[in-house]
Amino acid sequence: MIPIARPQMGEDEKQRVWEAMASGSLAQGPRVAELEERFAEFIGVGHAVATSSGTTALHLALLGYGVGEGDEVITVPFTFIASANSVLYTGARPVFVDVDERDFTMAVDQVGAAITPRTKAIMPVSLYGQPADLVAIDEIAARHGLAVVEDAAQAHGAAIGERKSGSWGAGTFSFYPTKNMTTGEGGMITTDDAGLAGRVRLLREHGMKVRYHHDVVGYNFRMTDLAAAIGLAQLPKLPGFNDRRRTIAGRYDAELRGVITPVVRAGVWHVYHQYTIRVHDRDAFAERLKERGVGSAIYYPIPVHRQKPFVALGYGDQRHPVTDRLTHQVLSIPVHPSLSDDEVATVIGAVNETAAELGPLEAATVG
Numbered sequence: 041m042i043p044i045a046r047p048q049m050g051e052d053e054k055q056r057v058w059e060a061m062a063s064g065s066l067a068q069g070p071r072v073a074e075l076e077e078r079f080a081e082f083i084g085v086g087h088a089v090a091t092s093s094g095t096t097a098l099h100l101a102l103l104g105y106g107v108g109e110g111d112e113v114i115t116v117p118f119t120f121i122a123s124a125n126s127v128l129y130t131g132a133r134p135v136f137v138d139v140d141e142r143d144f145t146m147a148v149d150q151v152g153a154a155i156t157p158r159t160k161a162i163m164p165v166s167l168y169g170q171p172a173d174l175v176a177i178d179e180i181a182a183r184h185g186l187a188v189v190e191d192a193a194q195a196h197g198a199a200i201g202e203r204k205s206g207s208w209g210a211g212t213f214s215f216y217p218t219k220n221m222t223t224g225e226g227g228m229i230t231t232d233d234a235g236l237a238g239r240v241r242l243l244r245e246h247g248m249k250v251r252y253h254h255d256v257v258g259y260n261f262r263m264t265d266l267a268a269a270i271g272l273a274q275l276p277k278l279p280g281f282n283d284r285r286r287t288i289a290g291r292y293d294a295e296l297r298g299v300i301t302p303v304v305r306a307g308v309w310h311v312y313h314q315y316t317i318r319v320h321d322r323d324a325f326a327e328r329l330k331e332r333g334v335g336s337a338i339y340y341p342i343p344v345h346r347q348k349p350f351v352a353l354g355y356g357d358q359r360h361p362v363t364d365r366l367t368h369q370v371l372s373i374p375v376h377p378s379l380s381d382d383e384v385a386t387v388i389g390a391v392n393e394t395a396a397e398l399g400p401l402e403a404a405t406v407g
């Protein structure tokens with residue numbers, strides 16, 4: 041079976057983790073500081089703050105902008121639940137706008153109507169490795185005095201023009217094993233705002249600048265040096281990993297038939313955390329791919345507003361028609377950098393044969 045993801049662990053990773061273990065620096069230490077410095081340089085921002093996960097990065101970034109009880113944060117329901125949960129953790133309320141059918145990211149034309157006097161921040165999600173329309177979102181945010189927290193958990197190295205995801209307002213990344221680079225578990229906040237960086241550092245460490253002198257109620261959201269050691273081995277490989285993902289995506293774009301392939305906006309550098317197609321009879325499609333030896337995954341089968349905790353909070357009656365439609369159509373196929381050319385050919389053959397058997401998506405359901 042060709043898996044949907046395959047983390048790349050090599051000798052560099054082993055060596056660096058071993059060195060970290062031998063050094064005795066196991067919790068947050070010099071390797072975390074080095075990874076922060078290198079990641080900030082990679083994204084092209086002044087500051088990067090490492091965290092224990094992408095979820096804690098989101099949570100801290102919101103807290104760093106002062107988001108809390110009574111506030112609203114505009115985000116999307118077509119995402120991993122952590123985006124919206126992080127808003128709930130602060131005591132604020134997520135306000136969902138739908139996504140754009142073409143690129144699966146925040147429908148910018150719906151943001152204006154969602155802004156209220158309680159709105160504090162906009163949280164676009166750069167889903168599957170394509171940046172949301174951050175230029176437009178940043179402009180709206182500036183006009184209304186709102187913070188931008190980009191959930192770039194899936195967009196390491198993605199860019200609009202020369203400007204990378206993670207360089208508007210605050211960007212948050214995940215280093216979960218399936219991501220374009222990993223630290224096992226881990227995350228990162230990137231920003232040019234020195235004040236924000238200072239606040240999230242303080243909150244990450246129990247509100248402590250001087251040992252055992254606590255200025256505010258904080259958290260332990262630290263990354264370990266063992267995790268950072270993996271990240272230091274991965275980061276130099278990230279551009280190569282992304283290039284390979286893009287090459288495979290290019291073959292899929294050219295050779296897949298009978299399915300809807302991803303739309304990439306002009307001037308955008310997509311890093312294909314996922315290559316997500318839209319298909320007819322999706323669950324049967326996935327089953328037939330499996331029979332043909334090709335793994336696939338559904339990101340995500342249930343929109344956030346229809347997940348149980350959100351239904352309990354009263355979101356269940358909301359209508360986000362594009363999101364609702366996409367959750368029945370999307371299927372991600374393997375695009376990870378370790379796929380061989382033969383495996384890529386197998387995936388293409390399996391998708392095309394399955395699409396021929398099950399038929400195309402009806403025009404009426406494409407929207």
Ligand SMILES: Cc1ncc(COP(=O)(O)O)c(C=O)c1O
Binds near residue numbers: 096119123191213214
């Ligand atoms: C869009 C999105 N947001 C947030 C997260 C949370 O990251 P983590 O799993 O590292 O907490 C993920 C990771 O799965 C994600 O894909």
